[in-house]
Amino acid sequence: MITKVHTLKKQILVIALLFLTVSIHAQDIPFNCDFSAYLFQRNDVYSIDLASGNSYLAATDITEGNINATAYNPADGFIWGYLSTPSKTIVRIGKNFQTTTFTLPELPNGNKYVGDISPEGIYYFKAGGTSYFKVDLNPNSATYTQYLSTETLTQNIKVHDWAFNAVDGYLYAVEKTTNILYRIDPTTSMVTPLGVVPILSGLGYTYGAVYFDADGRFYVSANETGTIYVIQSVQDLDGINIIESNLFAFGPSSSSNDGARCPTAPVAQEICDNGIDDDGDGLIDCEDPSCSGFGSCEVVAPPTTANDGGLESNGRLSEAISKRNFNRAIKSYTFDQMSAKRVTPSTVSYTSRSGNDFQLQDFVPLTTINEDYAVESTPTDLLQITNATEVYSVDYMQNDASIASVLALKTENGVYEHTKYICDRLLGAELISVSTIDINEQAFIKSIIKNADGSYEYVLSLSAKVTNDAANFEVESHWNLDVYQENVTFYNFQIWSDSIDDLYSLSQEVLNLLEAVKPISDYQLSTPPTVFVRKGRYTNGALNLQIINTNATENVTIDSGYRETETSDFNYTTSTIDLNQEYITEVQVPTGRLFDIGFRIGDGIHTPDDLFMSDGPWGIDDSQTGTVVNNYTISPNTNAFDAEDFPVERNLELNATTSTYFAAYRALTPRFKAVDLTDFDSFKLRAKGTGNLEIAFVKQSITNWEEQYKTTIALTDQFQDFAIPFSAFTSSLNQDLELNDIVTIVFTMVSEDGSRTTKEMQLQNLRFSTGNTLSVTTIDTPDTSALAAYPNPMVTNANIQFTTNQTETVKLTIYNQLGKVVYNTTVKAQPGKNQIAISRQNLSTGLYICKLSSTQTHYNPLKLLVK
Template sequence: MTTTLRNLKNQLLILIVLLLSTTIQAQNIPFNCDYSAYLFQYNDVYAIDLASGNSYLAASDITTGNINAAAYNPADGFVWGYLSSPSKTIVRIGKNFQTTTFTIPELSTGNKYVGDINTNGIYYFKSGGTTYYKVDLNPSSNTYTQYLATETLSQNINIHDWAFNAVDGNLYAVEKSTNILYRINPTTSIVETIGVVPILAGLNYTYGAVYFDADGRFYVSANQTGTIYVIQNVQDLTATSIMDSNLFAFGPSSASNDGARCPTAPVLQEICDNGIDDDGDGLIDCEDPSCSGFGTCAVIAPPTTANDGGLESNGRLSEAINKRNFKRAKNSYKFNQKTAKRVTRDTSNTANKTMFTGFQLQDFIPLTVINEDYAIDSTPQDLLNITNATEVYSVDYMENDASIASILALKTENGVYEHTKYICDRLLGAELISVSTIDINNQAFIKSIIKNADGSFEYVLSLSAKVENNDSNFAIESHWNLDLYEQNVTFYNFQIWSDSIDDLYILAQGVLNLLNTEKPLSTYNLSPPPTVFVRKGQYNNGALDLQIINTNSTQNVTFDSGYRVTETSEFNYASSNINLNENYITDITVPTGHLFDVGFRIGDGINTPDDLFMSDGPWGVDDSQSSTTVNNYIIEANTNTFSNEDFPIERNVILNATTSTYFAAYRALTPRFKAVDLTNFNNLTLSAKGTGNLEITLVKQSITNWEEQHKTTIALTDNFQEFVLNFSDFSSSLNAPLNANDIVTIVFTMASEDGTVTSKEMQLQDVRFSNQDTLSVNSFETETNTNAFAAYPNPMLSRTNLNFTINNNETVQLTIYNQLGAIVYQKNINAKTGKNQIEISKQNLSSGLYICRLTSKQTHYNPLKLLVK
């Protein structure tokens, strides 16, 4: 028995020694100058990729007190910080986020939130005022972890973090409110004023996390918005220098922010004019925020008007939405911002309000807070008939007669409003550049940055308010996923977008302040942003082509989808797994089969999942005449495969109706009824049968009078016939030939010729825009034909060569368009007499059909269709 006890004690002793050794070893794992920046928020740690701004939670609750004055120590490779409690305590943090604390008795009580460590391991930290402290954190020093001195700065500066520049050994900081860059000499304590940082001029943020890279670039993060700014070569600046500063990335916001990073680690930089993703964030040249304002890269672009917004992100009301858009297209409706009613804070509203002791949506719209020239009423009243909104009001904020921001406000009585811009837009040509947080009233809301199909950028935020506590308070909810909102309650929904993240912050804060004025805000229920999200995607030939951004090295995500094959079919459901292999960017094709619309969710089952919805251009029925009754309406999937040379109008239609006037089937070319340039085609081809004459109208966006649209008529029989309708067959009362550069909709109309009630039917199959001209795309023609323009290989997998001949030396322009008519590539080429070749690579081109145009002053080249696999 004694032997057994002795053996048990020895085993326990060995186990304890092993555990202690493991703990000590774990605590002694340094970061060793890795490339990440570390952001400390209270006692949580986020790892940030400065190049992209993307972040993920690396560790939570690593200490009992909050960590501030965080700094990387070049002398030992660890990160150190100052603890809020216990007082006078600093903490060492290892790469696995194990911590060791040290008490420094000589320090004053109270928090210290500004700190960094020089190359010799001396920790410089402070709170407000001019006093700062030095502690030795060099493990080879005799005074390791001991207090060294208390020093006094030459002047008081209102800063919240500073950082050592390894290039010159000085400390640098940016002051709140004044936005002045300071240089602090750690030997003399002299503070040198360098000047206002141009990119920060006029802002009023707290800069609680700052970093350096190996080349002396100074990165400054704003607590409230999470925006990361960069100042180039600060070691070379003087008070008379021209300071080079710019946006760099969009990271997470925080009410408590402090940063640490190895100052000799490089940060990848995007070169803004070489067509390459230099920093590995998936954004090329002007797409990258760090290229804002560089060369031809725009600083801002007007966002869309709220009058175009507000379509729900689901398939439940697709038919009603389709009718709304058709009505707009048929009437050539276009919202005119220049003639719209201007909005002012009408003093009579206050009097009316006191009379009925209520409030209106208008009461929660801030005005003049972003120094707009004026605001206009852009309310899309037609949303009331097709969505779950019972009230709607929107404002566009105008500057130089262009929209710079919008707020769309909607009241719903049966749950949250069902549309958010980020759910729909990514599968309709837009890209989700970034998703992170923005801190408003010490609450972390989700902000997203969307690049629209036209190249403009929008900063987007949504929130909803509901009444609680017997109508005495407003409670705020804001989630990425709509199913997280409380069900069956009345919400006041606000969707805010702007061309500036700073204006987004101000407008959202203004909405919250006005809500709080009406009813004090009692609670916030907010969700974090997704860590894995789809940046962009498109439906193409029975599959979804997706680009997935994986910010926290997730291995696998689940793909759950609900879809319909046609507009009139039932929903089907499917689930599968996607292997991301922990890669930051994954381009993947998800087979779906042919479909009309799809909603899907991807997620790892732990963090916030990402939701998306996509609809193809819809078919619809115009049965608006009182005498018209639809007897049979069926939409069927195509059975034939379209040629890669065609612009397909997917799905077939059977429509039978009784009328004494007319009825029609119509098909939008895009989900949003946007115009498409079809000038690369010369005919509309379809198979059809039915009873009597069928009038076909190609609706141009630029023609405002329906009677002036271009039409043609074909005679249907009981048997299917193929019709090839050249554009020249379409005539207009304008007596002008059809220019198919802005076709929005195709309308197929059948009428009662004599005004009596009659039944008619149309059956339409394999509708497509085509081109009778054939163009060899398999090889380069070597004959002396000077207008030969060909690509090889075609289809293009990773790269192709465009070949052409020219008679004389000339600068020609190559332009490549996508199927929506948007320019995706443009380049000038100095062509030489004879054969020429242009090599292009796939880069960020999605799979699909593209049109290549070669513009020359001396030679006409036929457009070339290029298929990208």
């Protein structure tokens, strides 16, 4: 029995020693100068890629107390920090976020929130005031982890973090409010002002996390907005020469925070004029925020007016929205900010009041961002087609150009159903980044959108509802609309600006104005999506998406609802996309022909991303009294378009009875934006119907409908192919047609004698083309052995085109020059022309061989050049 107990004790001792060894080993993993920056917020840790600004939550609750004054220690490769509790305690943090604490009784009580470590391993940290402390953290020193001394700066500076520059060995910091850059000599405690940082001039942010790279670039992060700024080569500054500074990236907002990074690790820099994504964030040259203001890169272009905003991010009201846009298009309506009513500060005193005696105007700021003036831009036509019952908006003007907008809407049956970021990305815009912005100590979601015209918008949405028997407001802000409380009245605010600083100021003032009317009792806020679609495009039956994966997710699920045409029912599908933890993934999601699609992408854990896309819509004008539509059907195209054509997808069948006229229209873009078609010279279609059909091209530059360019074709009860040269379209302007700004095509049938009559039009295979169509008898037998690629060379996407004489399944395989298969897919081909859409994805520049395998036909290989 004694032997058994003794043996058991030995086993327990061995297990305990083994566990202790594993624990010590687990804690003994240094960071060893990796490239990431680490942002400590209370006791959570975020890993930040400075080049892109993207971050992810790396670890939570790693200590009992909050961590501040964090710093990378070049002497041992660990990160160190100061704990709020227990008092007088510093902490060592390993790469796996295991911690070891050390108590220093010589230190005074109280938090220390400024800190960094010299190349020799000496920890310099402080709170407010001029006193700072030194602790030896060099593991090879006899005084390792011991307090060394308390020193005094020669000047009291209001800073919240500092960092060592490995190039010159000095500490650097930026002061809040003054935005002065300081150099601190760690040997003499001498504080030297180097001047106001130009990019920060006039800002009032707290700079709670600062970092260096190996070349002496100083990165400064603003707590409230998350904006990361860079100051170039601070070691070369003497207090007289110009400080070169610039916006660098957009990271997460934070509070109670501090930053740490190895100062000898490089940070990838974007070269702004070489056409290459140098820093790996998926943004090239002027697309990259770090290039803003450099060389040929403009700082910003004016954002869109609120008068164009407010369309729903779903397909529920697509017909009503289409009619609204059609009515604007045929009148060539554009909102004129120069002649719009100017708005002056209200005389209303913003004091707490009882009841609901307030208007939307009470919550729209004025003079907050030092605008030259503001104009009312209210899109009142939203009231007829959306769930808004009241609407009011203001554009803020500077140098006679819009710099920001606030769109306010009241809804009585739930939140307003549109957010800018949901639908714009599939209409040519890009979601540059999505992260948080801290306003009144609340973390809202901010997004940065690059519009199709190259302008940038910084966007935030929030909604307020009345609670506690009308005594308070409660604020909600979510990325996904279905998270908002249902069936309540909301006061919705969509805010966008050409600068993140104005977005912050306007959003803060909206909250302050809400607070003045009714105290805000609570905030219900969501976190940003960690995986999101930066941009996408629908092409030839597939969605081509660029997915940004900020937290190294393995795979995501796409749930989608879509319609093939404007008049068809919704279909639903689910698929999985493998991201393989890659930061950027280019994917192609087959959808088949479609008119609109809404989909959600996510990992099932974090906030998912939502998108909505619509093609340019078909619609009908049946507004004339007594006009009755008997049949209106939109059907998918059955024939493939030539790569050289500009297709107008989907076919129309319209039958109506009228004594005046009825019309069908097709917008060329979802937002009824103008399209330049000067590369083409004819309009082609296949059509049949009852009598004459007038075709009108609606140009944005023509405001009078009677002056639009029109032509007429005669329809019969048999389908005919028409190739109409642009020269056939005439106008009372007596000028040649220049098709540089076409918005809509309108097809009209008229009761010639004013009697009540029934007419029909069937339109198929509409497209803009070059040259005349060939008659059926002159079309040569297709060369079924040939493959073609367009465009070739391929930059991002291409179509492999081929012809077959029967229905069959074919396989496309792409080889690199070493004969390795880099891509393959199988498709079902139909008789006639076919094409397979491919995207570049991860293909590098070079020459590739495309081979199409068929059991019926031999196809010659095709050389595809990727640029």
